[in-house]
Amino acid sequence: MADATRSTLYRPLTSRSPDEPHRAATPLELFFDLCFVVAVAQAANELHHAIAENHLGQGVLGFLLVFFAIWWAWVNFSWFASAYDNDDVAYRLTTLVQIAGALILAAGVPRAFEHGDWKLITLGYVVMRLAMVTQWLRVRRDDPPRRATATRFAVGILLVQIGWVLRLLLPPQWGLISFFVLVVCEMLVPLWAEHGTPTRWHPHHIAERYSLFTLIVLGESVLAATVAIESASGTGHTTALVWLAAAGLVIVFAMWWLYFDRSAHDLLTSFKRAFQWGYGHYFILASAAAVGAGLAVVADYDTHTAHVPGVVAAYAVAVPVAVYLVSLWLLQICPHHRGLVVYAFPATIVLVLLAPFTPAPIQVIAVLMAALVAVVVLAGGPRSVDLPGRRA
Known part of the structure; x- marks a missing residue:
């Protein structure tokens, strides 16, 4: 019992195995x-x-x-x-x-x-x-x-x-x-x-950790938009806010779907690729957080409390969505997919950036994101999803 207590209070901080099973x-x-x-x-x-x-x-x-x-x-x-x-x-x-x-x-x-x-x-x-x-x-x-x-x-x-x-x-x-x-x-x-004798990080664990942080940021986007729409309710713009809420949910749901379509652990095959993937996530995470802020700006515009034109308000959503898609395309889509899916992302990005010039830009972006998810599902082939807390 004494030995067990000592091992709990202090254990040598030595490297864990990168092949450790069921690491979560x-x-x-x-x-x-x-x-x-x-x-x-x-x-x-x-x-x-x-x-x-x-x-x-x-x-x-x-x-x-x-x-x-x-x-x-x-x-x-x-x-x-x-x-x-x-x-x-x-x-x-x-x-x-x-x-x-x-x-x-x-x-x-x-x-x-x-x-x-x-x-x-x-x-x-x-x-x-x-x-x-x-x-x-x-x-x-x-x-x-x-x-x-x-x-x-x-x-x-x-x-x-x-x-x-x-x-x-x-x-x-x-x-x-x-x-x-x-x-x-x-x-x-x-x-x-890391030059010389590198640390022994766990690919499954790293992929899961980034997935969890991405979930947190997407959740913050939903929360930010919800709070903005709630604060704007009762201002006589209920219909516009309902449509904005519905489109915002579709956009965030699509962002989630596209990120979690496949596990990324099999991309972390070397330190060079792992660093590129890990550092590149700054753009995925920052843009995901910015989408919520953009939806809140559009809610302010719809209730006439924002001090920006409608096109600028729409670009507050379109730009972060486009950055998210570009980053995801480079880091996870191109290495995993071939054919139609690889080309569908750039096409969607261009159309998203043109959406602010349409009469209903956020709804158009939502439709484009849903269509991209459909392409990924239908043309992406069998998936190998590694959800947080689960191992294939």
Whole structure:
């Protein structure tokens, strides 16, 4: 009994097997994901209001920057957990510290959007990064074959985080340039650290983790649109809002269907392809979140509370839908499909981008998305779906 207790309190943080059967997301990982719901909702809400108030450039740029901060924090934890989750007390406590940092990040989203004040988001990152460096130092001690890899991760994460803190001291005109420089440094750290003896992440587990986060973001899109339509109800525009709600649901349902048509784990056959697939998901996830904000903008337009023309409001939905389709096409459709399906995506993307010039743009986009799903179902051949929590 004493030995069992000690093993629960502390286990060496050594690499898990990438061939481990029935590997699925843990309750702690699911809890981590749910805490990111707050941050995603904050970012989508700020984008909605920025576009509705005709602050397009500021709103879109702010959303892309803030969403990167949200997404990258999630990516750092998820890939580490895929290789090293030993579920001892120390690991759990360190992860809970990261969750606290994520909530601080979420609290800082409105400030970053409205005033360009990144102090609170940076503080959240400091909390998360101290916990992540602690985890990598544990790996350095407990996993000798990957000691150099863990050292590079710890040093790289720490140095870049120091860069983010120092960025707060720069004059405002250097803010955007320094942000993009540090983003590049962030994305180079894993590529540098994994050189040599790489970590042993689990392909099924990684595919499931991204699937779960995609579900969360799609759910946020539904929630954002629902809240906007609910707040606009009773304004004498019931018919328009009902049609918007129906079209919005079809669009989000189609996005879900297209993403989950096939499992992506068989695409993660090398580090190069895994990094491309993982990094490319920024565009899938950001665009999925933006669709909800766009639907909320259209609800404002239909109730005459938005300060943008109808075409701009429609493009608030059409552009993120098109980006979602382009990203999905490149990352998951082309590697899985041949023939009609591969050509149907570009055709749909073009038509989606033309839809804002039609009398009922959101309904047209919904019809186009439903038609694309039909093409995928009828011409895509047998599917190999790996739903979260299930293994083929």
